[in-house]
Amino acid sequence: MTKITFMGAGSTVFARQLMTDILCIDGLQEGTFALVDIDAERLELAHKIAEKLVAHSGLNWKVESSTQRREVLPGTDFLINTIEVAGMANVRHDFDIPMKYGVDQCIGDTIGPGGIFKALRTGPAWLEILHDAEELCPKALVLNYTNPMSILTYAALTGTTMKTVGLCHSVQGTSKQLATYLDVPYEELEWRCAGINHNAWFTVLRHNGEDMYPRLRERMNDPEVYEKDPVRLEIMKYLGAFVTESSGHFSEYVPYFRKRPELIEKYCRPGYLGETGFYANNWPTWRAKNEQYIKDLLDGTKELPFKRSHEYGSDIIEAVTQHRTKVIYGNVRNEGLIDNLPDGCVEVACLVDRNGIQPTHFGKLPEQLAALNKAHMSVHSLVTEALFTHDKEAARYALMIDPLTAAVCSPAEISSLFDELWEAQREYLQPFA
Secondary structure (H helix, E strand, O other): OEEEEEEOOOOHHHHHHHHHHHHOOOOOOEEEEEEEOOOHHHHHHHHHHHHHHHHHHOOEEEEEEEOOHHHHOOOOOEEEEOOOOOHHHHHHHHHHHHHHOOOOOOOOOOOHHHHHHHHHHHHHHHHHHHHHHHHHOOOOEEEEOOOOHHHHHHHHHHHOOOEEEEOOOHHHHHHHHHHHHHOOOHHHEEEEEEEEOOEEEEEEEEEOOEEOHHHHHHHOOOHHHHOOOHHHHHHHHHHOOEEOOOHHHHOOOOOOOOOOHHHHHHHOOOHHHOOOOHHHHHHHHHHHHHHHHHHHHHHOOOOOOOOOOOOOHHHHHHHHHHOOOEEEEEEEEOOOOEOOOOOOEEEEEEEEEOOEEEEOOOEOOOHHHHHHHHHHHHHHHHHHHHHHHOOHHHHHHHHHOOHHHHHHOOHHHHHHHHHHHHHHOHHHOHHHO
16 A cells, blocks of 8 residues: 655645645555644644545545654655745745845745755755655655755755655746747647756757747747746847746846846846745745635635646656656756766656656756856755755855855855854754754
């Protein structure tokens, strides 16, 4: 019987969708959902919605939950990670302190000052979970959904023996957007894509054998298309390929768009398209709304959605348990997969079957695209070093070379910014004490 354990199951909307996806797998008639969260109230909500989903499916699945992960880890076949460590307590620090220095973030949870400090808060707890898994369920396949994706997945792959893959939805989502921009049927669009998470590149984009990039460049002259994705279209125009992460979030990854107010005004838009402080200003409200939504589903105020999504988690579970071959885009270690990127965590096409996840060789990226990836991989490497050695200075060096921060601040300013963030979050950085 398949056992799927969710770490951070109190992230109820996401856990609900993943459980829905799993219950939609044809032939997977029974199993156990084991839910773990340190927040007992949110865990109870997750348990109740899991039971409601199972009842709706009519399948023979059990639900168990605990605030103590060691109670439920034994027997786990798939370990799904969606933890958030002290995010609510620090989301304002992650935005407000860098903003004092002119480092303007939209999301700030994956890279930049916000992403680096999220990794420093999250990494120690993540590694503790994995070390428990090494002892209690060493054969489990670990599916990581928590950001910063590349840093946490690289830490798992280099610091533990657990088979781990990082999963995102940016390749699926972006490929569907591209089909819309090009006005071609999605199932007819052909592409090759590789890079790092949120910075993977569509190096090939074809329809019926025809290169679609000339058409995409033409389409960006249409304001209706351009306004939906200004930053990514600018990058495509000047660097030669479309990237997987949304315009607003991707604008934080590069030194071009957020270093002066007039550039932010020119290239950034409301909401996910680049709004200053969008994540920090809205996350508390989103969390409250999400919890109310789960309560509405439980009391019948809202209808229970039960449709499989394009998240890769259920595809992996289906491929392994039902022996149906799938192709996903996973975050894995660069063991000769992308020739001109260093050791680190890369995002490439992976074959999945009963034998697990098998990454495919991509080859070389165009050098200008590889250069942008390499800059971030150095940040990932330094933060991972900080997590393994508890070396505060390695984390400081990571911020020093972050592309957006370095575009705005001098080394002395970056060091002061780092110290302010460290003091504000000291109680959540105990492993470094």
